[in-house]
Amino acid sequence: xxxxxxxxxxxxxxxxxxxxxxxxxxxxxxxxxxxxxxxxxxxxxxxxxxxxxxxxxxxxxxxxxxxxxxxxxxxxxxxxxxxxxxxxxxxxxxxxxxxxxxxxxxxxxxxxxxxxxxxxxxxxxxxxxxxxxxxxxxxxxxxxxxxxxxxxxxxxxxxxxxxxxxxxxxxxxxxxxxxxxxxxxxxxxxxxxxxxxxxxxxxxxxxxxxxxxxxxxxxxxxxxxxxxxxxxxxxxxxxxxxxxxxxxxxxxxxxxxxxxxxxxxxxxxxxxxxxxxxxxxxxxxxxxxxxxxxxxxxxxx
Numbered sequence: 001x002x003x004x005x006x007x008x009x010x011x012x013x014x015x016x017x018x019x020x021x022x023x024x025x026x027x028x029x030x031x032x033x034x035x036x037x038x039x040x041x042x043x044x045x046x047x048x049x050x051x052x053x054x055x056x057x058x059x060x061x062x063x064x065x066x067x068x069x070x071x072x073x074x075x076x077x078x079x080x081x082x083x084x085x086x087x088x089x090x091x092x093x094x095x096x097x098x099x100x101x102x103x104x105x106x107x108x109x110x111x112x113x114x115x116x117x118x119x120x121x122x123x124x125x126x127x128x129x130x131x132x133x134x135x136x137x138x139x140x141x142x143x144x145x146x147x148x149x150x151x152x153x154x155x156x157x158x159x160x161x162x163x164x165x166x167x168x169x170x171x172x173x174x175x176x177x178x179x180x181x182x183x184x185x186x187x188x189x190x191x192x193x194x195x196x197x198x199x200x201x202x203x204x205x206x207x208x209x210x211x212x213x214x215x216x217x218x219x220x221x222x223x224x225x226x227x228x229x230x231x232x233x234x235x236x237x238x239x240x241x242x243x244x245x246x247x248x249x250x251x252x253x254x255x256x257x258x259x260x261x262x263x264x265x266x267x268x269x270x271x272x273x274x275x276x277x278x279x280x281x282x283x284x285x286x287x288x289x290x291x292x293x294x295x296x297x298x299x300x301x
Contacts, residue, residue, distance in 0.1 A: 001136060001172060001173065001175065001195060002134060002136070002301075003136075003175070003195075003235065003236055003258040003260075003279060003280070004258040004279040004280075005279075005301055007299050008299040008300060008301050009274055009278070009279070009280065009281060009293065009298060009299070009300045009301075010039055010136070010260065010279060010280035010281070010300070010301055011037055011039060011280070011281060011283070011286050011289050011290055011293075011300050011301075012039045012040055012041050012136075012138060012260065012280055012281065012282040012283070012286070013028075013029070013032040013037050013039070013040040013041070013282075013283070013286040014040075014041050014262065014263050014282045014283055014284045014286075015028070015041065015042060015043065015056060015284070016028025016029045016031065016032060016040060016042070017031050017032055017037075017284065017285070017286055017287070018106060018109070018284040019106055019108070019109060019265065019283075019284035019285040019288075020108070020109060020110065020284075020285065020287070021109065021110055021112065022064065022093060022094045022095070022096065022109065022110075022111070022112055022115050023056065023064075023093075024042055024043060024054045024055055024056060024093075024117070024118075025093065025094065025112065025115045025116075025118065026115075026118050026122060026123065026126055027112055027115065029042075029123060029126060029127070030126060032286060033126075033130040033132075035286075035287055035290070036290075037286045037287070037290065038130075038132045038134050038135050038136065038301075039134075039135070039136040039137070039138070039280070040136075040137060040138065041138040041140060041177075041262070041282050042054055042123065042137075042138070042139060042140065043055060043056040043140045043142050044120055044139055044140065044141050044142060044157075044161055045058065045080045045081070045142050045151065046080070046081060046151060046152055046156075046157055046160055047080060047081070047083055047084055047085045047088060048081060048082055048083055048084045048087075049084045049085055050152070050160055051085045051119055051120075052119065052120035052121075052160055052161050052164050053080065053085065053088060053117050053118065053119055053120065054117060054118045054119070054120060054122075054123050055080060055093075055117045056142070057080075058079060058080060058081070058142065058144075058150040058151070059076060059077055059078055059079050059080065060073060060075075060076075060078040060080070060091060061076075061102070062074060062075075062076050062097075062100070063096065063097050063100040063101070063102035063103055064093055064095060064096045064097060064102070064103070065091050065092070065093055066091065066092040066093075066095065067090070067091060068090045068091075070092070072097055073091070079149070079150060081149070081150055081151060081152075085119065088116070088117050089116050089117075091116070091117070092114065092115060092116065093115050093116065093117055094111060094112040094113055094114065094115025095111040095112075096109050096111070106284070120139075120161065120164050120165075121164055121167075121168075124164070124165065124168040124170055125168075127170060127173075128168060128169055128170055131169070131170070131173070134301055135170075135173045136173060136175070137170065137173050137174045137175070138174075138175050138176075138177055138197065138238075138260075138282075139161065139165075139174055139175075139176050139177070140176075140177045140178060140199065141157055141158070141161060141176060141177070141178045141180075141183045142178075143157060143178055143179075143180035143182070143183050144180060145180050145182060145212035145213060145215075146212060146213075154180065154182040154183045154185075154186045155186045157183065157186075158183060158186040158187050158190060159190070161176075162187070162190065162194070174195070175195040175196065175197050175235060175236065176194065176195065176196055176197070177196070177197035177198070177199050177236075177238050178199055179199045179200070179201065179206060179213055180213060180215075181198060181213065181214050181215035181217065181232075182215050184196045184198060184215075184232070184234070185215055188232075188233055192233060195235040195236070196233070196234055196235055196236075197234065197235060197236040197237065197238045197260070198225075198229045198232070198234045198236075198237055198238065199238045199239075200225060200237070200238070200239045200240070200243065201239070201240045201243065202222060202239075202240065202242075202243040203240055203242060203243070204240075207219070207222055207225070217232070222243070222248075223247070223248055223251065225237065225239075225248070226248065226251050226252035226255045226257050226259075227251070227255055229257060230255040230256070230257050234257065235258070236257065236258040236259070236260055236279075237252055237257055237258070237259050237260075238259075238260050238261070238262060238282075239259065239261060239262075240261070240262060241261035241262065241263070241264045241269060241273055241278075241281075244259065244261060244273075244276060244278070245276065246275075246276050246277070249276045249277045249278060250277070253277065258279040258280070259278045259279055259280075260278065260279055260280035260281070260282060261273050261278050261280070261281055261282065262282035263282055263283060263284060264281050264282065264283050264289075265283055265284050265285055267288070267292055270283070270289055270292055271292070271296070274298060
């Protein structure tokens with residue numbers, strides 16, 4: 001697994017290619033492969049019958065979810081953990097309601113018919129069929145330390161997900177990430193050789209001394225994050241792009257810790273992150289970033 005390549009930027013499609021196609025659908029990931037993008041970030045939750053599924057929110061989002069009759073759902077409290085996968089398949093997630101607050105952010109996203117929330121195993125099968133040498137899959141395990149009843153325990157989630165991955169031929173292509181560092185600790189305890197990326201977001205108020213999101217780890221200053229993550233055995237740091245500057249990227253580089261930032265959608269921000277020296281960029285518009293790199297003569301992979 002190549003997380004960092006001197007003189008190059010790694011392009012990650014965020015939730016597939018959310019800016020262009022419905023997020024976290026198989027068609028969105030297929031679109032990446034068809035356009036020569038070999039890395040992506042996606043999200044995992046667990047259904048009631050303990051099947052890992054590809055979706056971002058703990059609850060079905062009315063902004064892009066229709067019921068079996070083709071109507072937008074109105075209930076915003078339908079938990080993934082309370083639905084079997086057969087029940088999840090009754091919903092369609094191929095159309096974004098452009099009148100919703102969320103939909104207005106991605107006004108040019110195309111609609112696709114009959115798009116279902118996929119199983120992790122389905123996505124791995126698609127990825128295996130497109131197993132490029134530089135294929136890199138970032139699986140974010142969704143978990144929260146501040147609210148119960150949304151997921152199994154971190155340990156159970158880790159075991160469920162890794163058991164599914166182990167039945168594929170892609171274990172060496174996957175790095176796991178989470179904002180809930182308890183998940184990363186459980187992965188480390190299962191096998192310290194499994195690559196782990198520590199997600200952080202200062203804007204969401206999750207980074208502070210002994211934060212539950214950081215698994216109650218002591219932290220005196222945010223500039224200590226790269227050293228802390230390295231000391232925990234992290235393979236990479238995945239911060240919000242708004243939280244980084246050249247100084248902290250340099251600190252991370254001195255620690256030998258790759259930095260992949262999220263979610264960078266504007267060209268000026270993409271260029272600024274490249275100037276800072278980040279290793280990878282997660283974007284809802286991976287084709288736009290690829291075209292920008294080609295135009296500016298910036299190496300990417």
